[in-house]
Amino acid sequence: MIAKHIKNLAPSGIREFFDLVLGMSEVISLGVGEPDFITPWRIREKAITALEEGLTSYTSNKGLFSLRKAISDFYEKRYSLKYNPEEEILISVGVSEALDLSLRAILEPKDKVIVISPHFVAYPALTEIIGAKPIYLVTRQEENFKINLKELKRLILQKPKAIILNNPTNPTGVVYGVDELKEIWEILKKTDTLIISDEVYDEINYVGKPFPFSLVSKNAKEKTILLNGFSKAYAMTGFRVGFACANKEIISAMTKIHSFSIMCAPIISQIAAIEAFKAQKELMQMKNEYKRRRDFIVRELNRLGLKTIKPDGAFYCFSLIEKYKLDALEFAKRLLFQEKVAVVPGTAFGKEFSKFIRISYANSLENLKEAIVRIERFLKNIC
Numbered sequence: 001m002i003a004k005h006i007k008n009l010a011p012s013g014i015r016e017f018f019d020l021v022l023g024m025s026e027v028i029s030l031g032v033g034e035p036d037f038i039t040p041w042r043i044r045e046k047a048i049t050a051l052e053e054g055l056t057s058y059t060s061n062k063g064l065f066s067l068r069k070a071i072s073d074f075y076e077k078r079y080s081l082k083y084n085p086e087e088e089i090l091i092s093v094g095v096s097e098a099l100d101l102s103l104r105a106i107l108e109p110k111d112k113v114i115v116i117s118p119h120f121v122a123y124p125a126l127t128e129i130i131g132a133k134p135i136y137l138v139t140r141q142e143e144n145f146k147i148n149l150k151e152l153k154r155l156i157l158q159k160p161k162a163i164i165l166n167n168p169t170n171p172t173g174v175v176y177g178v179d180e181l182k183e184i185w186e187i188l189k190k191t192d193t194l195i196i197s198d199e200v201y202d203e204i205n206y207v208g209k210p211f212p213f214s215l216v217s218k219n220a221k222e223k224t225i226l227l228n229g230f231s232k233a234y235a236m237t238g239f240r241v242g243f244a245c246a247n248k249e250i251i252s253a254m255t256k257i258h259s260f261s262i263m264c265a266p267i268i269s270q271i272a273a274i275e276a277f278k279a280q281k282e283l284m285q286m287k288n289e290y291k292r293r294r295d296f297i298v299r300e301l302n303r304l305g306l307k308t309i310k311p312d313g314a315f316y317c318f319s320l321i322e323k324y325k326l327d328a329l330e331f332a333k334r335l336l337f338q339e340k341v342a343v344v345p346g347t348a349f350g351k352e353f354s355k356f357i358r359i360s361y362a363n364s365l366e367n368l369k370e371a372i373v374r375i376e377r378f379l380k381n382i383c
């Protein structure tokens, strides 16, 4: 019954693993990539009021003009980056949908897409669903998981249609600064490769200010599809609202697909998202708390011999378990069954990462402390 290319598609390594967690009690989950905070009250209140007022209809396919305008104003005010809210912004159901739409809008079957690994699980899957081909640029812990420019130059020779950049990065927490983005652009600018820039973690940056890839040079904007949303920064994963900013030809193509498959993002979520731009104090509070947890967990993981680079952004660390002679899946399964701590095996983010685990520190400091006690006991027992 099922189409061959879907049958052959590997399931998400994260979901697969977390099916094991379901039904187990007292598990400390350092697995799923979502904020442990509840959406700030002022945002929830707007959603409640909208419901009370009976705002329950469809919106325009592109999304509420008021939200597109708020996004446009935000980028212009903060970065002097101009996107016309009429034709260069589309509201989507999370960054997930925007990512799917951007790939579907630009790729022909057999086109190539550069995916930087370790990578967010959806990048290769959504590329393959279209019949296009991910080509991987594998980063290494010895190089701080940053893009190797020589490797990028080599892959570019294959004339990929697009490259997916993710800054800050899931699962490594890597943040590329302006100079590094400029070096990447110097290579890309001579090509026809489009840039899909997933900036969903842009606000969770502990070392500097967010920097949209479109700003890297005057000509970068035309070739970049900027993706962002509200899930991570404003703890709004369940609202399912994101957006894409790009030139009008690309946004129009994405809107065409979106209008047939989704119609529009939920109106209540769109109304709530407008308020998110005003929740800057709450955003800072959450970010400071993530930073405190990061400092704790990185120090402790290194103390336990799990080599971990201090992540500059997002809320993950990607730790080396090489010392313990178990592959990542076995390590994660045993840690789960013996000590009830859930982490994600590195192989969920690329087959080369069987010596790594991803740990999400979007969990309370109290839980992180208890998780470290359990991990330490686990490591003593497997020695």
Ligand SMILES: Cc1ncc(COP(=O)(O)O)c(C=O)c1O
Residues within 6 Å of the ligand: 033, 093, 094, 095, 096, 097, 120, 166, 169, 170, 198, 200, 229, 230, 231, 237, 241, 242
């Ligand atoms: C890198 C990256 N991009 C996109 C998403 C999807 O975000 P959204 O909830 O906006 O669909 C995630 C979620 O984990 C992510 O890690």
